[in-house]
Amino acid sequence: MTALLSTNEVVVRFGVLQAVSQASIEVHAGRVTGLIGPNGAGKTTCFNVITGLQEPTSGKVLLEGVDITGKSPSKRARLGIARTFQKLEVFGSLSARENIMVAAEQRRAWDKSGFDPKKVTDEILEKVGIADVSEFMVGTLPTGTARLVELARALATNPRLLLLDEASSGLTEEETEEMAALLRRLVADDGLGILLVEHDMSFVMGICEFIYVLDFGRVIASGTPAEVQANPTVQAAYLGTESVEEAS
Amino acid sequence: MRLKFSPRLISAVIVALIVAFVVQSNWGSASVSGRTIATFLVVGIALGGVYAISAAGLVVTYATTGIFNFAQAAIGCFLAFCYWQLTVQWGLPTLVAIAITLLIIAPAIGIALDRVIMRRLRDAALVVQLMVTVGLMLTFMGITLTIWPPKAPRSVPHFFEGTKGVQIGDVIATWHRIITVAIALLVAVALRFLLYRTRLGISMRAVVDSRSLAGLTGAKSSVISGASWSLGCMTAGLAGILIAPETGLVVENLALVIVVAAAAAAIAQLKSLPMVFVGGLIIGLTEAFTSVFLNFGTDWNYAPQAIPCVILFVALLFLPQARLETGKVRLTKRTERLTKPWEAAVGGGVMIVLVGAWANGWIPWFSGTTFGERSAVWLGRGVGFMIVGLIMLSLVPLIGWAGQVSFANFAIAGVGAVLFSHFGGQNGSPIGILFVMLVCAPLGLLIALPALRLKGLYLALATLAFAEFTDKVIVRHPKMIDPSATGVLFKPLDIFGIHISSDAADRKAFVIFLVIAFALLFFMLELLRRSRWARRWIAMSDSPAASATIGINLTTTKMAVFMLSGAMAGFAGCMLGLSQGALRVDSFPMFIGLPLVLLLAVQGVRYPVAAFMGLIGLASFPALSEVMGNPSWLTQVSLIGPGLAAVAMAYRPEGAVFYTGRDLAGMLPWRADAREEKALLDQRTRDQDIGRDDINDLGLTRAFTREKVAQLDRRLSISDAVDEHPMVTSTGVAK
Ligand SMILES: Nc1ncnc2c1ncn2[C@@H]1O[C@H](COP(=O)(O)OP(=O)(O)OP(=O)(O)O)[C@@H](O)[C@H]1O
Numbered sequence: 013m014t015a016l017l018s019t020n021e022v023v024v025r026f027g028v029l030q031a032v033s034q035a036s037i038e039v040h041a042g043r044v045t046g047l048i049g050p051n052g053a054g055k056t057t058c059f060n061v062i063t064g065l066q067e068p069t070s071g072k073v074l075l076e077g078v079d080i081t082g083k084s085p086s087k088r089a090r091l092g093i094a095r096t097f098q099k100l101e102v103f104g105s106l107s108a109r110e111n112i113m114v115a116a117e118q119r120r121a122w123d124k125s126g127f128d129p130k131k132v133t134d135e136i137l138e139k140v141g142i143a144d145v146s147e148f149m150v151g152t153l154p155t156g157t158a159r160l161v162e163l164a165r166a167l168a169t170n171p172r173l174l175l176l177d178e179a180s181s182g183l184t185e186e187e188t189e190e191m192a193a194l195l196r197r198l199v200a201d202d203g204l205g206i207l208l209v210e211h212d213m214s215f216v217m218g219i220c221e222f223i224y225v226l227d228f229g230r231v232i233a234s235g236t237p238a239e240v241q242a243n244p245t246v247q248a249a250y251l252g253t254e255s256v257e258e259a260s
Numbered sequence: 261m262r263l264k265f266s267p268r269l270i271s272a273v274i275v276a277l278i279v280a281f282v283v284q285s286n287w288g289s290a291s292v293s294g295r296t297i298a299t300f301l302v303v304g305i306a307l308g309g310v311y312a313i314s315a316a317g318l319v320v321t322y323a324t325t326g327i328f329n330f331a332q333a334a335i336g337c338f339l340a341f342c343y344w345q346l347t348v349q350w351g352l353p354t355l356v357a358i359a360i361t362l363l364i365i366a367p368a369i370g371i372a373l374d375r376v377i378m379r380r381l382r383d384a385a386l387v388v389q390l391m392v393t394v395g396l397m398l399t400f401m402g403i404t405l406t407i408w409p410p411k412a413p414r415s416v417p418h419f420f421e422g423t424k425g426v427q428i429g430d431v432i433a434t435w436h437r438i439i440t441v442a443i444a445l446l447v448a449v450a451l452r453f454l455l456y457r458t459r460l461g462i463s464m465r466a467v468v469d470s471r472s473l474a475g476l477t478g479a480k481s482s483v484i485s486g487a488s489w490s491l492g493c494m495t496a497g498l499a500g501i502l503i504a505p506e507t508g509l510v511v512e513n514l515a516l517v518i519v520v521a522a523a524a525a526a527i528a529q530l531k532s533l534p535m536v537f538v539g540g541l542i543i544g545l546t547e548a549f550t551s552v553f554l555n556f557g558t559d560w561n562y563a564p565q566a567i568p569c570v571i572l573f574v575a576l577l578f579l580p581q582a583r584l585e586t587g588k589v590r591l592t593k594r595t596e597r598l599t600k601p602w603e604a605a606v607g608g609g610v611m612i613v614l615v616g617a618w619a620n621g622w623i624p625w626f627s628g629t630t631f632g633e634r635s636a637v638w639l640g641r642g643v644g645f646m647i648v649g650l651i652m653l654s655l656v657p658l659i660g661w662a663g664q665v666s667f668a669n670f671a672i673a674g675v676g677a678v679l680f681s682h683f684g685g686q687n688g689s690p691i692g693i694l695f696v697m698l699v700c701a702p703l704g705l706l707i708a709l710p711a712l713r714l715k716g717l718y719l720a721l722a723t724l725a726f727a728e729f730t731d732k733v734i735v736r737h738p739k740m741i742d743p744s745a746t747g748v749l750f751k752p753l754d755i756f757g758i759h760i761s762s763d764a765a766d767r768k769a770f771v772i773f774l775v776i777a778f779a780l781l782f783f784m785l786e787l788l789r790r791s792r793w794a795r796r797w798i799a800m801s802d803s804p805a806a807s808a809t810i811g812i813n814l815t816t817t818k819m820a821v822f823m824l825s826g827a828m829a830g831f832a833g834c835m836l837g838l839s840q841g842a843l844r845v846d847s848f849p850m851f852i853g854l855p856l857v858l859l860l861a862v863q864g865v866r867y868p869v870a871a872f873m874g875l876i877g878l879a880s881f882p883a884l885s886e887v888m889g890n891p892s893w894l895t896q897v898s899l900i901g902p903g904l905a906a907v908a909m910a911y912r913p914e915g916a917v918f919y920t921g922r923d924l925a926g927m928l929p930w931r932a933d934a935r936e937e938k939a940l941l942d943q944r945t946r947d948q949d950i951g952r953d954d955i956n957d958l959g960l961t962r963a964f965t966r967e968k969v970a971q972l973d974r975r976l977s978i979s980d981a982v983d984e985h986p987m988v989t990s991t992g993v994a995k
Pocket residue numbers: 026029031049050051052053054055056057058098975987989990991992993995
């Protein structure tokens with residue numbers, strides 16, 4: 013089976029700094045794949061490469077085996093890639109509902125199934141659990157809620173591949189659990205492929221079926237949560253950083 | 261390196277061909293001899309040096325504070341006048357006067373600006389940052405005009421005036437020019453040393469992206485931003501003093517150096533100091549070349565003045581595409597709800613009733629009005645205010661929603677007026693208006709085209725350049741406005757049998773026609789705000805990166821809003837032409853575009869109603885003046901006014917309409933929600949102010965390790981090399 017998404021030896025260089033070094037990862041439909049690593053490991057940069065915000069110095073990005081490396085971010089969205097951002101990129105002066113509407117309306121440009129953006133918006137508001145704040149301007153919402161708005165907006169494009177950058181930061185414990193349940197439903201019911209960057213280790217270990225560990229831009233380990241946790245290289249990488257208490 | 265047929269190469273060839281054509285067809289009578297070449301070089305290099313100094317100041321302030329200072333040249337102008345006062349009037353020795361001007365007055369201005377205004381702008385929207393400095397520019401021009409009224413011509417002596425200078429071949433390079441070039445080189449070296457070798461300089465560069473870099477800089481931001489602004493003012497003053505002897509001590513000339521400085525800064529991509537000097541030289545040499553070798557004839561008489569604009573425009577074509585930056589989203593502290601259609605309809609109705617009543621003389625306006633009668637003079641002014649309002653309205657979707665700061669709409673309106681005088685206006689045809697709108701829509705787009713792929717600031721610069729180009733080249737051609745034509749160019753417009761024209765008898769109808777058009781457009785915009793178009797524009801402005809990742813094509817989305825705005829400006833332009841009757845070549849000065857945007861921005865760029873409030877504000881000024889018997893101090897207040905607006909904007913970035921609306925709503929007993937909201941937002945503002953000072957605690961005392969300096973060098977914007985991937989932002993480095 014071809015992977016939904018695979019990156020092929022992606023390299024990103026910023027001047028002398030090699031932010032990503034020959035990272036090859038695969039994301040499959042119908043499961044949550046984790047991408048973890050200490051601060052500055054290159055996770056967000058990987059996301060930027062996959063979504064087209066950052067041109068890789070070398071390497072390829074394939075969606076279902078098709079090379080999409082040169083495509084613009086908006087073309088990739090049409091092909092079914094959606095993402096959230098580590099540092100919020102909400103449309104702060106639109107209401108939560110409008111944030112999602114924009115994405116749903118945009119989807120009509122390529123999805124000719126004749127759906128009603130209003131209805132889709134309402135469904136997604138409900139699904140993500142932010143219907144009660146839908147009329148507030150997102151700029152005034154707390155970070156955790158704004159994160160959910162971002163997730164809802166990503167879902168409104170009806171993606172096949174969903175990239176979540178630090179999905180749970182800013183969420184309360186309760187919200188994190190709801191988020192986990194939602195993600196499980198998305199992969200199980202809708203068959204989405206999810207790639208998750210996360211610092212909350214219990215969240216990652218609980219939800220991911222497969223995990224890649226990035227350090228200094230390199231994939232230093234990959235495998236099931238249990239395998240990764242047992243890997244001495246991973247432990248060493250994490251011990252060198254501040255994230256040690258989170259990784260317990 | 262392999263040669264590719266990149267768009268850049270193609271544009272380079274096209275530009276080269278056009279230049280060759282212009283040079284060829286306008287070749288003057290000067291022969292190419294050693295003498296003319298030497299003249300061209302001496303003049304060009306000296307000019308280039310001054311431009312470079314001014315541009316270097318711009319770049320330093322921009323790179324270290326993130327704010328592009330439109331007031332740069334106006335401050336330089338003010339300082340040049342100070343210098344004149346000290347030397348010519350009070351007879352101080354040159355060096356003492358220079359020291360007082362550059363080492364005392366300039367830093368004082370810089371520090372004051374930083375304290376009172378600039379520090380609040382660090383996280384402000386681009387339009388607020390720009391409009392504040394535009395306000396300051398107008399203020400410095402106003403202050404200078406007030407203190408030194410332009411009655412008698414003034415001149416600043418050249419350095420060592422009366423001495424002979426140095427003979428180079430057949431040409432004499434005056435000491436003034438030699439000194440100018442020497443100073444430019446000295447400034448280059450000194451800035452370089454300051455920014456790379458001193459701790460203060462390194463901190464200045466580090467503070468740009470304060471949030472992500474605070475940790476590694478050890479920077480005391482208040483000292484640093486004060487230093488940046490002082491440095492900016494000092495270079496501005498230096499450039500002003502050096503250039504004043506050449507241009508004469510005239511406010512407009514000196515303040516216009518900003519266009520030149522902006523062009524040089526754009527060539528340097530607003531960051532590379534060495535390239536600033538290259539840019540300055542390119543412009544200086546081009547101007548000198550033109551004046552020595554070319555002769556544009558009477559038709560294109562003013563074309564040489566547009567050289568910096570053209571160079572700016574061309575430079576934009578060759579800048580590398582901006583990356584879609586992430587992590588720059590500003591979360592507004594604002595809540596608002598959408599205006600409902602019926603509310604917008606009521607609003608439009610109120611406007612019609614108010615202005616209609618005013619035009620009929622039912623609203624008392626100033627002493628001496630008889631009830632039921634409005635003088636033709638005032639009706640004429642009313643027409644003018646309504647047209648200004650229409651132009652402001654055309655800016656709301658463009659600047660307020662799509663976040664594309666443009667100063668060109670007044671110029672587009674000017675082109676519209678000229679077009680209308682040729683197509684339709686001369687026989688009073690309403691179809692002509694449609695035609696002009698159809699032409700002005702793509703015109704708006706054309707201006708934006710080179711800047712679409714660049715970041716917002718460049719668009720503002722491109723539109724400024726276009727406005728100047730329109731003023732100096734387009735409308736000056738006799739085919740556009742015939743200076744020898746006399747009489748009224750326009751036949752009255754016939755709307756259902758009612759005549760609309762600049763004629764005194766038709767003015768009341770004109771005002772009422774305009775307010776109805778205004779109200780309709782207002783209503784249309786309010787409806788548009790609820791549509792998917794406006795949503796997409798706002799989304800694009802709030803986060804370009806996120807918009808792209810949900811599938812929005814940023815280029816076509818921007819194009820749509822430029823066309824809408826251009827068409828609206830075109831309509832206003834037809835009205836402008838009609839109201840002026842006869843067009844004059846100097847009717848459309850570039851500078852008008854600036855206060856126009858400022859006026860709207862002070863009221864709140866996002867709100868269509870702000871255009872109406874802006875025109876009311878504008879109208880009340882002369883009214884007030886008449887009530888008080890035209891006191892002369894009021895004229896001075898009106899010159900300083902933009903500065904007050906600038907300060908107000910720094911403190912009230914969302915615009916008066918927003919705050920007034922909220923406060924008024926809060927007074928209504930049943931609007932507890934508005935009161936709560938205000939309390940909440942005030943609280944957030946306080947929180948943010950606290951956060952702002954966090955990095956002060958780090959202090960300037962900690963030394964930089966070599967590693968940190970290297971890290972900064974990689975990340976920071978002032979760099980030797982002009983690299984393809986600006987690394988100003990970090991993607992989520994801050995935690
Ligand atoms: N635009 C850029 N210019 C220069 N360097 C950059 C840029 N973006 C990222 N970097 C650097 O690349 C490295 C990887 O950054 P990235 O944001 O991908 O890490 P990350 O794994 O997402 O870290 P975190 O857990 O902190 O989010 C970092 O050292 C960062 O400083």
